[in-house]
Amino acid sequence: MSSLKPRERDAVVQALRAGVVPKLGLRHLQVGRAREIEELVKDMDRIADGGAAIRFVIGEYGSGKTFFLNLIRLVALEKGLVVMFADLAPDRRIHATGGQARSLYAEMARNLSTRTKPDGGALPSVVERFVSQAQRDAEASERSVADVIRERLAHFEELTGGFDFAEVVRRYWEGHEAGDETLKSAALRWLRGEFTTRTDARKALGVRTIVDDASVYDHLKLMSAFVREAGYKGLLVGLDEMVNLFKLSSSQARNANYEQILRILNDVLQGSAAHLGFLMGGTPEFLMNTRRGLYSYEALQSRLAENSFARDGLVDLSGPVIRLASLTPEDLFVLLSNIRAVMQDEATALPDEALEAFMHHCSDRIGEAYFRTPRNTVTAFVNLLAVLQQNPGVQWTELVESIEIAADQGDDLSDIDESVGALAPSEELVSFRL
């Protein structure tokens, strides 16, 4: 394993303490799930070779979906793919009429990353790379740059919305050529889906359309074609927190979103998309609930139904649904050791029995659930290590027993939680079940 850079180390520690998944240094933490990872690495290769892939990563709250998605994201970057990741939210979804889908696209475009810019915000460099390549080609073949760009974008016009997409890239080139920063940034804003009205876009760029709620998927396809032209291998789109679709209160809105997912699924599985991959992370409920989950949409249920032979320990990882199995106690032990290795020097490291005591304590407190959802365990462990590090005199044995740890509930509504927290709601309310 390669050594850990200090910058990565800080990022990992910070992220773990906050209970979120670090974007860097994941390889230092990952344990288990080797076959799942292997399968998805194959997917990434397929995308790079001109294929398409879609995977639904299904696991309980805190079971490591996001971690898993981020790991794959790093793999994709290494393979030379461009990635666009975003979390769904009540105001960011795949299909909508009130700007929520455009807002999802804008979020994805802001997070667009490449290998050299893995933290997002890579769209300008992708466009820049396309333009400078066109310039080089033009010089080599002694043609005008504008001609080269037109030629290379010619096939875009066959795609939905491709004409205006190509037009915007040409405008970018014009701005580049004339040193017109306003025009360039307008073009980038258009590509990021930040124009909210057609009138504004027409004024700024002279195009008649914008990225709107109805054209999000079309623009993802255009983007995948574009990154190919810019010299990347393909595009990986990652959508996390899909459970937000499950929570939509209007059945119409839910079905419209599922219809979009079906469209994507059909395109990918039938092979009509190229150099394009989708990863979607959600809870089992989001997938399986037959009233409001993906399974409520007949056509999706039949396509996503799991292999009926894959049970009792047998697995089939070739279907679109990947279930994240729970970590075993051994996996968890390795995970904690990895964290220890990240946070502590070999000289001062906790002994293995401390890890065992810690795990024992956790499983006493919240039972079997803690294997399924490592998030809280990891956070508590990182906190423990942090205290030990900053208070050299303290022994780990004194601290382990006093660790508070709770079962994972997913996170939302933090604004109300603050005020409720102060009042300590009664147990009946907290544990309420219909």
Next chain:
Amino acid sequence: MTNAFDRLARPIQKWVRAQGWRELRDIQARAIHMVRDGDADLIIAATTAGGKTEAAFLPLISAVLDEPSSSPGFDLLYVGPLKALITDQARRLDDICREAELPVVPWHGDVGASIKSRALKAPRGILLITPESLEALFIRRGLEIARLFASTRAVVIDELHSVLDNARGIQMRSLLTRLELAAKRRIRRIGLSATLGDMALARGYLRPDSPQDVAILEARGGSAELQLQVRGYVRSDDGPPAADAIARHLFDHLRGSDNLVFAGSRQSVEIYADRLRALCEAAHLPQEFYPHHASLSREHRDFVERRLQAGNLPTTAVCTSTLELGIDIGDVTCVAQIGAPFSVASLRQRLGRSGRRAGQPAILRQYALEAQLAANSSFADRLRLGLVRAVAMIELLLEGWCEPPQREALHLSTLVHQILSVIAEKGGIRAPQLHHILCVEGPFRKVDTAIFLEVLRAIGHPETGLIEQASDGILLLGQTGERLVEHYSFYAVFQTPEEFRLISDGRELGTIPIDNVLVPGMLLIFSGRRWQVLEIHDRDRVILVAPATAGVPPVFGGDPGMIHDRVVERMFIVLEEVHRPIYLDAAANDLLDEARAAYRQLSFENGRIAHLGEDAFVLATRRGTVATTTLALALRSVGYTVQSYDGFLEVFGKQTTPPLTSALSEFAEGREPELFDETANLRFEKFHPYLTDQLLERDALSARVDGRALAPLSRELLGREL
């Protein structure tokens, strides 16, 4: 102290000067100081046309203009109960704000989508909205609420006295709480109200957590002149119908000016409007009397409202309570009321439509329609209860009294509505947060955790399907819940009382509105006959009845409506005293004399129980609908057949029933009878059908029936010491 005028912003000063006002009214001057000095909650109470709106808005707008907010969001929020009122207030405020270029955005069902989307894009200025549209905003744009109201400085609640404690008022309070939770700060509340006898009520309503900090500004003096007359009419079987006489009187006195005639039910609105139209035609005069009720098409209602607003053609609207709340339909000369109203609050509301201009009196014409007496007439007809109630209410109105809110009521139907609304707003919520929003911060504080959870279970039952729960505990809308919330009719929490169909022997008798608890064995009066309730099918809104043999039925009987204890108390004072109110006409005076004589004849003086015949009694409960209904239910449970009136119960025993006094003594000693039958009608409000019977009984016990009143009332009736 600086002059109030100087504390207004320039553009507002300019507007005030342009109005040609010689000076600001006293209430306006005081309000300007109060609003600009701090951010305390405030109630501005004045008579109609007392300049309340300006008193609140001149300083508020000035504050906005002096320190414009840097972030987007509406600066001021105005909540008014009716669309027409909002349209009218928008016109007035637009006039004030034009100079200052502050947008005024009216927002209700009839406002165009372009105005709304423009306001949503760049929210600023004053938003005028109905509680229902605010609810819709929460449900459909829950995530934007915080942005829309990020810089809101104050909420102005108009007609505060009209939303004290009904379902709509609770909804509004809940919305205001949710607004503050979304904005994460307290937002100043300013209530505009008519003058009430007991302003403390309104303070508690406006800010339940700290009513003591709510300042009250009452207009000094300036009580408008009130002219009123109560006219008595006897409905005769022979000779011209009384309705003709009333219509003729209305025609003679109202023609040529703008008026409102409140005729009670839709049916009688049509009858009077038709008679008045016929009178116009017979006299070859232009038509100026128009009906107005909820069953008429919107075009027709708009036509009437516009005609009243324009004020260039004399118009009289004959209406139900649809025109009761504050539509500013210009100046109405006179308000006529046919039949007694049910509450002083609504009478005040209605009267508030007239005399809005300085120097003009408010005029109330009350028409009391009573039965013609025969040798065997019922005691209820002899007591002229309708007239007596009208007199009692007018007396209370003159004293400035108004029905207080029911502090104990659970409002479970409204709670269900708000649960669905919060879930829709947030897209899903856990039980503790939901409980916190509604029952700790919000207005449902009488609902304890156990009842709250029971409500959740009731509406989450798979067969009810209003809500469901995800595996992580989040409550989501269920199948039925989604359907309900998606329809625009969800936004209104109140509903017009549904009418029950009366069926006897397979024959439909007609429909009546019912507003109090009925169980089999009770009596009710319909089309001049008395019927015994056999079965109640609450969900289908059907009551099976059989003709009752007991006693002589009154011609007018048991109106629906919740009448307050204090009103009934005053009715007995009216019956017992000898003083004649000066506002009665000769016929009404005669009727009142008859009523007093009949009351004496019933010989209640010694006790509270009068014998009508063998096994037939009249009990003078001297209480309002809640306590009287409770006693009726209790007596019914031991086998009596009962009929309730305002403050009276008519009771018929059978051979098998225990003697009345022993039944009452048992209640007096604290025995708690089974008040509700399985088939009692307990579904009154919009979301009652989704609750369990136990919850409905709890709800009824908190608002419509009062088990604790039974023992003291029984002791009183028996003449025992309390």
